[in-house]
Amino acid sequence: MISRLVSFEHPLEIKPGMVFALETFWPSKDGWSAARIEEEIVVTATGHEVITKFPAEKLMVAGAHYHTVDGPLPTTREHESVPSQHVKEMIASSAKAEQLSAKS
Secondary structure: OOOOOOOOOOOOOOOOOOEEEEEOOEEOOOOOOEEOOEEEEEEEOOEEEEOOOOOHHHOOEOOOOOEEOOEEOOOOOOOOOOOOHHHHHHHHHHHHHHHHHHHO
16 A cells, blocks of 8 residues: 555655556545545556546446436446557566466
């Protein structure tokens, strides 16, 4: 977890190939409830790529049903970006490294 509560005292270098779930916190007026919306990203040499499949960019209200400014929201993105070749290679390399480390 990277948080402003501890990151200044315990910094972490963010490098290409790292994958993060960025979670926002949006408290409700009742002081108890909140919305937590995650976007999963992979860090690249030039920035990042979003790899989340849920269409959170249009989400307004979460619960049993999801609603947007356009009406009910499907639970999968209609227009999903295709991962770049570089991201595919990083994923394959990471999977190979994990298999080798599991055998050790």
